[in-house]
Amino acid sequence: DQQVKQNSPSLSVQEGRISILNCDYTNSMFDYFLWYKKYPAEGPTFLISISSIKDKNEDGRFTVFLNKSAKHLSLHIVPSQPGDSAVYFCAASSIKAAGNKLTFGGGTRVLVKP
Amino acid sequence: DSGVTQTPKHLITATGQRVTLRCSPRSGDLSVYWYQQSLDQGLQFLIQYYNGEERAKGNILERFSAQQFPDLHSELNLSSLELGDSALYFCASSLDRNNSPLHFGNGTRLTVT
Secondary structure, three states, rough: OOOOOOOOOEEEEOOOOEEEEEEEOOOOOEEEEEEEEOOOOOOOOOEEEEEEEEEOEEEEEEEEEEEOOOOEEEEEEOOOOOOHOEEEEEEEEEOOOOOOOOOOOEEEEEEEEO | OOOOOEEEOOOEEEEOOOEEEEEOOOOOOOOEEEEEEEEOEEEEEEEEEOOEEEEEEEEOOOOOEEEEEOOEEEEEOOOOOOOHHHHHEEEEEEOOOOOOOOEOOEEEEEEEE
């Protein structure tokens, strides 16, 4: 049972334009959401997070939006740069669950064309 | 650099063998997590330790075991290896509070032949 889903396996965008990555979740207990970026041969790198008490969090070129009623979050990257080409994972956790484990989506591969 | 160190980077072994993967967490982090990423799959949570004690368990096979030592480094032991165990194994660490980001090492790529 995939509790966190990223339905778009890949995304291609022109440099300077907006990249929008989407993520859906099914577990209503999730209350903390994160986005990670992963380059080949490296581990995932934390990008940005959002708590369920907010609907938006911004950090530089990265903004995460959370729609709790739709159980949907998205990551906007503006403007996109060639160095943003990577695989992006969304992840979720629940403060009520034992530990602090993250449940990950399957990832979206982003290609930013110069 | 996340500050999380994993060794070895690559491991090639035969079916039926046993291997040990090692992880040193970021300085100050008390929790260590192990994740498995098989080909074309997302990251699957295996197990979490906090300050030497098991905190949470995921879909970890009985052939796999882990521990966290007093110096907070962790080891993941994989035994009776099968071809399907070939994967990237990531270690992560975090401050021990809920809703805090995990910081990942660069992984150990295990190939079982």
